[in-house]
Amino acid sequence: MEQLIANILFSASTIFLVGISFSMIFTTARFFHFAHAAVITSGAYGCFAFSQWLTLPMFVSVALAIAAGTGLGWCLELAVYRPMRRNGASPLILLLASLGLYIVLQNGISMLFGDDTKVISGSAVAPSISILGARITGIQLAVMGFAVAVFFAKVFLVDRTRVGLALRAVADSPELAKVSGIEFDRTMGIAFCFGSFLASTVGLSRAFDVGMTPTMGLPMLLLGVVAVVLGGNGKALGVAIASVLLASFQQIAGWQFGTRWEETTAFLLLLGFLLWRPQGILGKPLRKAEV
Amino acid sequence: MSVVLDAKGLEKNFDGVRALADFSCSVRHGEILGLIGPNGAGKTTFFNVASGFLAPESGTITFKGSDITRTPPHRITNLGISRTFQNLRLVRQISVLDNVLLSFQQQPGEKLRNVFFDWRRSQKREHENRKVALTLLDETGLAQKADDPAEELSYGQQKLLSLVCCLAAKSDVLLLDEPVAGIAPEMTERILGTIRGLPTKGKTVILIEHNLDAVMQVCDRVIFMDAGAKVSEGTPEEVRNDPNVIETYID
Amino acid sequence: MEYLLHILILIGIYTMVSVSLNLIAGYTGLISIAHAAFYGVGAYVAAIMALKLQSPFLANIICAVLLSSLLGALVGIPSLRIRDDYFVIATFAFQVITFSILNNWVSFTGGPMGLPGIPQPTILELEISSHLGFLVLVGMMCALTLWISSRIVRSPFGRVLKAIREDEVFTQAAGKNIAGYKVLVFVIGAGMAAAAGVMYAYYISFIDPTSFTVMESIFILSIVIIGGAGNLWGPVAGAVVLVLLPELLRFIGLPSSVAANLRQMIYGGLLVTFMMWRPKGLLGEYAFHAREVKK
Secondary structure (H helix, E strand, O other): OHHHHHHHHHHHHHHHHHHHHHHHHHHHHOOOOOOHHHHHHHHHHHHHHHHHHOOOOHHHHHHHHHHHHHHHHHHHHHHHHHHHHHOOOOHHHHHHHHHHHHHHHHHHHHHHHOOOOEOOOOOOOOOEEEEOOEEEEHHHHHHHHHHHHHHHHHHHHHOOOHHHHHHHHHHHOHHHHHHOOOOHHHHHHHHHHHHHHHHHHHHHHHHHHHOEOOOOHHHHHHHHHHHHHHHOOOOHHHHHHHHHHHHHHHHHHHHHHOHHHHHHHHHHHHHHHHHHOOOOOOOOOOOOOOO | OOEEEEEEEEEEEEOOEEEEEEEEEEEEOOOEEEEEOOOOOOHHHHHHHHOOOOOOOEEEEEEOOEEOOOOOHHHHHHHOEEEOOOOOOOOOOOEHHHHHHHHOOOOHHHOHHHHHHOHHHHHHHHHHHHHHHHHHHHHOOOHHHOOOEHHHOOHHHHHHHHHHHHHHOOOOEEEEEOOOOOOOHHHHHHHHHHHHOOHHHOOEEEEEOOOHHHHHHHOOEEEEEEOOEEEEEEOHHHHHHOHHHHHHHHO | OHHHHHHHHHHHHHHHHHHHHHHHHHHOOOOOOOHHHHHHHHHHHHHHHHHHHOOOHHHHHHHHHHHHHHHHHHHHHHHHOOOHHHHHHHHHHHHHHHHHHHHHOHHHHOHHHOEEOOOOOEEOOEEOOOHHHHHHHHHHHHHHHHHHHHHHHOOHHHHHHHHHHHOHHHHHHOOOOHHHHHHHHHHHHHHHHHHHHHHHHHHHOEEOHHHHOHHHHHHHHHHHHHHOOOOOOHHHHHHHHHHHHHHHHHOOOOOHHHHHHHHHHHHHHHHHHHHHHOOOOOOOOOOOOOOOOOO
16 A cells, blocks of 8 residues: 555656656747656666666766757757747647658657666665655655756746746747737747756656656656646646646556556546546636637 | 517626627617727627537527527528638638629538538538629629639728628628728728628618728617627617717727 | 558558647647547547458448447547647647556456457458558558548638638637537547558558557647648648658668658657747648647
């Protein structure tokens, strides 16, 4: 039982981090940036490349990998989304483009590194500690701590500083934000940087925890998206609650029916919410069509 | 003359704003009723409720005696009420003629089974509808543009087209939302002329307009709305001279 | 020569499946990433029936189409309540759930091992055992699919579909029950995709869940988009380009795993390129403009 709770908390932490990273971009840029999954994966493989191929010390590799992942996300915004936005691309076109980007990036990683599961050797197999009867590894503990830190950072630092307000202004009303002098493009860039920073960090931590594959990012992203939709308003609290809810459903279903049904559970939950409570747990009920 | 559309005690709220405040009105067969008032008075909200796009919190609307308060929009059109939109809706990518053809009701070819099992009946009706459509377009001076994409028409022509679509639907009641707003005088005359001729064809019209000259020319009766409520009702002259109305405009 | 026939058969099958998605996404504007689910269910139903019931080809294809159409309705109904971007996510969810069921319900579907040994199709006493024979069959099915699509698109029904794509509110105001149309187009699209799936199952004679993943759905959508959404011949152009292009890689002699990645990168890259510079695709008419958003 304690193990189940520990698993739920760890899983919820990962989902929360991915969800927040996605939501920062989604609420600001207003489209589903699917290629975010590749940014997650790139954090892991970046570290692999720096530590195994270039044999750089682990700390350096980690830092560089996160920087590279952040840079990747930012480049996608600069090179692809921004010009498309200038041309008046609709959210649908951006979504489709980001699907294409994901495919290109994921296959690129496959080609460079192969499809087998890789582990970052040189990081000692993290000894698992026993806390209150549950076994948790060092990296898992680190992730959970990070998630809590990010939660408070988001609520108290990001949301209340100038940057946070700018992000929110752009999210709520892009036209107004442009007029009021908030640098639209720069704010968009910041959103992508923050989101990609978090994403590559999570990908990296997953690699340390269980290893990496080129397609690892997509299921992680999807769970994050589910948490954001379930949460309702993209704010830290909503995503956090939804992450715990989702992780609980998944772990319990996995425990009862077998882990292979975990993904199905997540998506059934998503469908349920989309159909019967599309505003999510904390969102306001949507207004009817403006005619 | 019988009452054709009857609204009683409509209430509609949006996030605390009372868009319709116990609003009632009735329209008699063959009359042209004007709905005027400042922006935000609730005129378009009333149209949205009457055409089924919004459900009121309370109150009822009946059409020819039947309750249509919660009837969905497409059913209301089937029953005989059609409307135009303040922000001018049309299917811009298809031709002018196709927009009109779309507006005909009960075209058998719109049922999937007829597409495959009774193609001839659908083609026959399509042929008949085409003739009527071209006649309507001709009467309103749009026949030249029949095969052009709707988006290539001028703003005024597009407004006229949306009126033609309502006529194609053979509706008894037409709800026209700002049919001449932002239109040059010549086109305004053409549209108003068409509207004026509608009662002789047995149609009833409610129109929302800010252009008070147009309203004076064309309407038999006028209702002045403000903040969701009816402030004044009567002939155009009566309403224009109503002190309540003048006061609202001065505010 | 056999190789050429193989390519043509693949082009035929992919044309069928993308013509069906074109009706849903290209003409009605309902972007869906669930199409591989319909395609896969069609393949699996036919395969299971052929293997476990030894039923004839015609019965199998009819059942496949009917069951997949039912699934189509299931996917179409939520489109009435969920708006655009979120609807795409919902179709994603359907796709993943369907894949999961195909992959995990081992007793029924064979799970990851798949279903091998699907027999040759027999139609009216004639067993189709050669590539050429199969090409004729696929060609006929493909022609039928195109005819159905053409009939729909040129009819008043089709006019309503296009209107829904451009302005739902206006279409409702014109008296059309858009809910019915949306569900129907999913039903037809799913049924047609199932027929393509049946062709695939009989042709390869072995199916497993990995042919019916989200990636496959995106591939089919790419064919529709690159070929040109909302145009009758768009899917044909798209299928030709997206089936042929990766095949050309064979002649460069790359190791097969790299070739597989490269193939995907090509259509991923094409997708991005077209979205950036020509969303209409090669032949298309619909450029995925922002639809009216329900607030």
